[in-house]
Amino acid sequence: MKRKAQTSQSEQLESTEDTNDARKKAKPLNTSSCNKSSETEPAFIELEMPQAQVYYYSSIFSLQDCESYYSDLASLSQWSRPVFKVHGHTSPAHRLTCSFGSTPDKVYNYSGTSAKVDSIDYPPSIKIIQEKIESILNAKFNFVLLNWYQSGNDYIGEHSDSEKGLVPQGIIASVSFGIPRTIIFRNKSDKKLLRKIILENGSMVIMKGTTQRFWKHAIPKEKKIKDGRISLTFRQLQ
Numbered sequence: 655m656k657r658k659a660q661t662s663q664s665e666q667l668e669s670t671e672d673t674n675d676a677r678k679k680a681k682p683l684n685t686s687s688c689n690k691s692s693e694t695e696p697a698f699i700e701l702e703m704p705q706a707q708v709y710y711y712s713s714i715f716s717l718q719d720c721e722s723y724y725s726d727l728a729s730l731s732q733w734s735r736p737v738f739k740v741h742g743h744t745s746p747a748h749r750l751t752c753s754f755g756s757t758p759d760k761v762y763n764y765s766g767t768s769a770k771v772d773s774i775d776y777p778p779s780i781k782i783i784q785e786k787i788e789s790i791l792n793a794k795f796n797f798v799l800l801n802w803y804q805s806g807n808d809y810i811g812e813h814s815d816s817e818k819g820l821v822p823q824g825i826i827a828s829v830s831f832g833i834p835r836t837i838i839f840r841n842k843s844d845k846k847l848l849r850k851i852i853l854e855n856g857s858m859v860i861m862k863g864t865t866q867r868f869w870k871h872a873i874p875k876e877k878k879i880k881d882g883r884i885s886l887t888f889r890q891l892q
């Protein structure tokens with residue numbers, strides 16, 4: 655495997671300007687397939703991305719549930735602002751995070767910091783959300799990292815989620831509540847190859863297989879946005 659392919663979240667301190675520019679240039683959603691919605695299996699679309707497996711489920715939660723989950727999650731006591739240490743520089747993240755895991759020893763290392771389990775007691779709303787997506791995906795998750803972008807000034811820079819500590823080629827499922835935000839995917843070898851989707855309230859995007867190896871992703875700044883978005887990124891840690 656090429657070293658270049660093994661990039662990690664340490665790249666997230668890159669300038670956001672490129673990514674913002676990318677947001678304007680990226681082709682809107684390209685879909686290669688769409689399944690039919692049913693009670694147990696909601697509709698999803700697969701993005702046309704070489705060497706990646708990315709699927710988008712537009713609304714798996716009702717509007718009413720979305721509102722109540724957003725306010726439950728926003729009132730959690732565990733939110734904090736991570737500080738990244740890269741090459742001797744420290745820099746506070748432009749978002750808040752917190753994490754929950756099945757055992758206290760679960761740690762997700764990234765970008766000179768680590769997401770340690772804040773609690774093994776999952777708040778009831780997170781349990782319900784997790785059960786729902788586990789049944790849709792027929793998969794189990796043992797760790798969830800939450801991101802709270804309080805306005806369009808908050809963002810996550812381009813990165814791929816480190817395979818270290820994650821089940822190789824496992825699933826990362828990101829569930830969104832609140833104001834819609836754009837996610838941009840950029841191919842690592844053909845940097846002009848971009849894809850973007852709007853992550854709507856109550857939606858889920860999943861990345862699996864070789865996605866992290868060949869693509870980066872980012873939630874760029876969108877300065878006009880005044881409202882918040884909370885994402886729950888469910889992960890499979892080893």
Ligand SMILES: O=C(O)CCC(=O)C(=O)O
Nearest residue numbers: 801810815828873885887
């Ligand atoms: O907010 C999101 O949906 C994505 C966050 C993300 O990429 C991450 O936590 O690694």
Ligand SMILES: [Fe+2]
Nearest residue numbers: 813814815871
């Ligand atoms: Fe990520």
